[in-house]
Amino acid sequence: MKKIFLLLLSVLVFQGFSQEVTQEYDKIGKFKKGIAYVWKNGHCGVINQSGKEIIKPTYDKISSFGNDALAYTTKDGKMGLITMEGKVIVANVYDDITTFKGFYAITRKSGLAGIINKHGKVLVDNKYETIKIGKNGEIRAVKDGKEMVLDLKDK
Numbered sequence: 001m002k003k004i005f006l007l008l009l010s011v012l013v014f015q016g017f018s019q020e021v022t023q024e025y026d027k028i029g030k031f032k033k034g035i036a037y038v039w040k041n042g043h044c045g046v047i048n049q050s051g052k053e054i055i056k057p058t059y060d061k062i063s064s065f066g067n068d069a070l071a072y073t074t075k076d077g078k079m080g081l082i083t084m085e086g087k088v089i090v091a092n093v094y095d096d097i098t099t100f101k102g103f104y105a106i107t108r109k110s111g112l113a114g115i116i117n118k119h120g121k122v123l124v125d126n127k128y129e130t131i132k133i134g135k136n137g138e139i140r141a142v143k144d145g146k147e148m149v150l151d152l153k154d155k
Contacts, residue, residue, distance in 0.1 A: 023053055035084065037062065046086070054086045068118060072097060081120060089120035101133045115139070115152070123152050
């Protein structure tokens, strides 16, 4: 009786250690650069090669990750930014975020333009009609029909 009890106990312990914790998804994309996009209930997320969920499937869309390891996210029609490790850099509050020119991206919110950096810091509030970043890094903005040059060196 003692042997049967020990055998049963060892089988139960072994099963406990060998069980894998896996998530089930509606679709899993191809692995590239050690990650794959996953979809569950119409939402997108990201897993690594061992199946660990890096970004929970809560986004409508996630762009591909750039060389800076940042991706654009879309949720409920608003855009944000996230890192390849799953850290939210910019919450999904903008109507649009342009691609980065150097260290800056132009944001649009309620029809007005602003600027953020790659760390998600707001450098220029969304209060301009338009903002353009020139080839040499100069930043031109229009507010109330008047054009001006913005200086971000102190930000």
